[in-house]
Amino acid sequence: MKEEQERKKEFRTTVDGTVVKRVYTQADVNGGLDTSLPGEYPYTRNIWPAGYRTRLWTVRQYSGFATVEESNKRYKFLYQQGNTGFSVAFHLPTQIGYDSDHPMAAGEVGRCGVAIDSLADMERLWDGIPLAEVSTSMTINATAPIILAMYIAAAEKQGADPRKLRGTVQNDLLKEFCARNTYIFNPDASMRLITDLCAYCAENMPEWNSLSICSYHIREAGATAIQEAAFCLADGIAYVEAMLRRGLPVDSFAPRFSFMLACNMNLLEEVAKFRAMRRTWAKLMKERFGARDPRSMMFRFHVQNDGATSTAQQPLNNIIRTTIEALACVLSGCQSLCTTSYDEALALPSEEAVQIAIRTQQIIAYESGVADTVDPLGGSHYVEWLTNHIEEGIRDYIAKIDAMGGALEAVKQGYIQKEIARSAYDYQKAVDSGEQVVVGLNKFTTDEKVNLSLLEIPEEVERKQIERVRKLRAERDNAAVQEALAEVRRVAESNENVMPVLIKAVKTCATLGELADVFRSVFGEYREPNIL
Amino acid sequence: MPGKRIRVLIAKPGLDGHDRGAKAIARGLRDAGMEVIYLGLRLTPEQIAEAVVQEDVDAVGLSCLSGAHLTVFPKTVKLVREKTSKDILFVGGGIIPEKDIPRLREAGFAWIFGPGAPLPEISEFIKTSLEKRAA
Known part of the structure; x- marks a missing residue:
């Protein structure tokens, strides 16, 4: 019987592009078969x-x-x-x-x-x-x-x-x-x-x-x-x-x-x-x-x-x-x-x-x-x-x-960043060329208009949250907050564990931004070089 | 603009860290023969506007997937327009709901590319738009 032609010249994994064989047998896992049981x-x-x-x-x-x-x-x-x-x-x-x-x-x-x-x-x-x-x-x-x-x-x-x-x-x-x-x-x-x-x-x-x-x-x-x-x-x-x-x-x-x-x-x-x-x-x-x-x-x-x-x-x-x-x-x-x-x-x-x-x-x-x-x-x-x-x-x-x-x-x-960016770009090119099929995106496409009811975040959320944090800062015991922030700074500058003082500080209603600012001033802010 | 390479600046305003798209587009435009300045992420509209003027680019691509586009995109265009009279082309991309697009077009964006937009389509759009402007 004549061998039927396969629909692609070769099949490859997406994990690293290794050629995938038509069928795998015992011979492919010999020596490497894991005989452990679950647990x-x-x-x-x-x-x-x-x-x-x-x-x-x-x-x-x-x-x-x-x-x-x-x-x-x-x-x-x-x-x-x-x-x-x-x-x-x-x-x-x-x-x-x-x-x-x-x-x-x-x-x-x-x-x-x-x-x-x-x-x-x-x-x-x-x-x-x-x-x-x-x-x-x-x-x-x-x-x-x-x-x-x-x-x-x-x-x-x-x-x-x-x-x-x-x-x-x-x-x-x-x-x-x-x-x-x-x-x-x-x-x-x-x-x-x-x-x-x-x-x-x-x-x-x-x-x-x-x-x-x-x-x-x-x-x-x-x-x-x-x-x-x-x-x-x-x-x-x-x-x-x-x-x-x-x-x-x-x-x-x-x-x-x-x-x-x-x-x-x-x-x-x-x-x-x-x-x-x-x-x-x-x-x-x-x-x-x-x-x-x-x-x-x-x-x-x-x-x-x-x-x-x-x-x-x-x-x-x-x-x-x-x-x-x-x-x-x-x-x-x-x-x-x-x-x-x-x-x-x-x-x-x-x-x-x-x-x-x-x-x-x-x-x-x-x-x-x-x-x-x-x-x-x-x-x-x-x-x-x-x-x-x-x-x-x-x-x-x-x-x-x-x-x-x-x-x-x-x-x-x-x-690591470069390795990831390279793979991302290779994938995008494969999709653009049609080599990688994505159904509905580059094959079997339609002109249908998407009509879904999507979740919307109302614009007043931002205004309300801003009011809330400002009110909190005005109403809390600010002397206690300052004292707590100073204590966080001292610990951050030392080798002590920061967790216990942070737990104390949040209880005074010191804000997340204030606490992060203490760390920023002790550790500095990081800016990543732009890696393409 | 025969003979002159198109200069494009790609940047991410706001706090969004999803830079896969911005990076792929930066590389795609470079491979399409453009000069690309990739400014990176977590930038204020002020920082981007400053760089746009200093780098004297022809086009700017902004990307945002966090939902802050209605705040940071128009502000960037406005600040650039205040600093220079050059007719710079603005395009945007990210997770941008359909209903926000008219507001962004009104703010000066020539086009908003959604998820899945092919790289050749984006580079072609920038080329032809700039040619039309120069003509």
Whole structure:
């Protein structure tokens, strides 16, 4: 019989362009077949022996906008829809250390997240939501110590015991320098604040995740799957080393490190990536850092579907994209998941769009059956080959970054930023040329007008928030505030941990901007060289 | 403008850190033969206006994905117009709702490119718009 011609001259992975064979067999994984079971080192298949058979993943939608009252309302809505953990989006001024009335905050107030200027705002955000009972993830980095201090103080006011609080602060500045860009201070000062927070939590908040090492934003900025995984783990290594330099034993802090990853459209590649990251991290922790506690080796991860795979054209198609990406995450055994709402290429998600995103997870959980057995794709020749291949790619990058002196140095030299920008540009060119098909964008296009009801942030939000912070400054005990700020300065200039004085300071209603200004004057502000 | 290379300044006003698009466009315009000044992110309209005048560019591309475009985009154009009489072409991009586009066009933006706009389309638009202005 005559061989039929294949529809492409060659097929390639998107992880690094390696040629994909027509079929994979036992021979492709010989010698590299991982025979460990779920719950067994190196945890390739899952960190827990029974996976989702004991407990499903946490549905954790990223949310926050406008004022604390609006966000509080949305959180209560999410809770009713079956959201089992909160994930707070802060507006950019809060993330970059400006109060809402600062000139740099003009136009940004309440846009990308909720505006938090002071403890009073933080208390209102959680009004009617018992912080002792929920778990809260906060996407906050440069100002993470200040925001965590406010969260602790707000919880105390509700009568909660800070030692029992559950949640996460992102606190990952390395990826800010690589990709996300909400840094304030230089890399060294940032590392000091990060480790202050981690050390404080190691001692005082045993159930709090003090660091969420992120590759999500690295991927969103254009990295390939291998680059995403490699830069994330290289950042993880840098944090472990920084904590060890403070004299803390690895098993005292590593169990509280968690990860936040991206999930793109190539389902099998993504599954292999998650498996490879789990295995690589376990080996790094055990072999390189001598961890003994299995929890230090367990790679716990949250995934957010790649927003950059959403298209503004034919937005309902994004529901299908999200389904495929979410399926990849569940097939890989993620701990928690945020599904992208179909309108996110156009605006912050509307309530209807968020509901569909949550339902997508629930349909996978309760109807598809994929959560009934652990690592169902394990043993697939292609997935096992890809897992090994991605692990090798990660190791090559880590070796390169080690040779530069680690991730902190690689970031200072702009190496990681350049690698990401190169991949982003290559991808854009592939889309422009049609080589990379994006349905509805460069193929199967229509002239339909998008007609969705999008979430709008009213313009008076900014004015109201400005009034609120100014009123607060006028009414509080300003002598107590000044005293607290002076104390924060003294500690920042010393080697003491900043967390205890920050908790005291936020209770005087010192604002986020005032506290960030103290740090700015001690550490200076960082400006990144423009890397194309 | 035969013989003269088009000079373009790309910048991100406001606090938004999503610079993937701005960087890709900067590289795309450079590969299309333009001289590109990439000014970077977290800039005030004042800083951008100052650079636009000093660099004597023909076109300016602003990018914003945080929702602050209605504040920072028009302000930048206004400050540039106060500083120079040169007829500089302004284009914008980012996550910009359809209904905001008329206000931005009114403020002086020749075009707003949304997510998914191909690089060749953007460079072609800048070239032909500047040719029309010169004619």
